[in-house]
Amino acid sequence: MRNLIITAASVAFLASGAAAIAAEQTEGTVTSVNASAGTLTLQGGQTFQFANGKQLLGIVPGQAVGVSYQGTEGLGAFNPNPARASDSNS
Numbered sequence: 001m002r003n004l005i006i007t008a009a010s011v012a013f014l015a016s017g018a019a020a021i022a023a024e025q026t027e028g029t030v031t032s033v034n035a036s037a038g039t040l041t042l043q044g045g046q047t048f049q050f051a052n053g054k055q056l057l058g059i060v061p062g063q064a065v066g067v068s069y070q071g072t073e074g075l076g077a078f079n080p081n082p083a084r085a086s087d088s089n090s
Contacts, residue, residue: 022070023068023069023070023075024068024069024070025066025067025068025069026042026046026066026067026069027064027065027066027067027080028042028043028044028046028064028065028067029042029043029062029063029064029065030042030043030059030060030061030062030063030064030065031043031061032061033056033059033060033061034053034056035053035054035056035057035059036053037053038050038051038052038053038056038074039053040056040059040065040067040074040077042065042067046067046072047072048067048069048072048073048074049072049073049074050073050074050077051073051074055074055076055077056077059077064079064080064081065077065078065079065080066078066079066080
């Protein structure tokens with residue numbers, strides 16, 4: 001019985017990793033954002049629903065963003081053009 005539980009836990013762990021690998025990324029310009037509802041819409045019409053709308057605080061329409069997602073579920077929003085250390089020294 002103990003081996004069955006360990007095997008089942010291992011399979012569940014590996015399956016969760018496979019789901020994370022299946023996540024995709026896209027970049028675009030924000031047309032609308034609603035942090036309280038957890039929604040983000042990009043210029044191309046793609047809308048993502050975030051379980052944690054706090055990830056969207058500070059994002060505004062017209063801003064370029066990157067989104068990691070699975071289906072239409074937003075997993076993370078990020079700056080697609082982060083400043084490089086060499087740029088700040090110029």
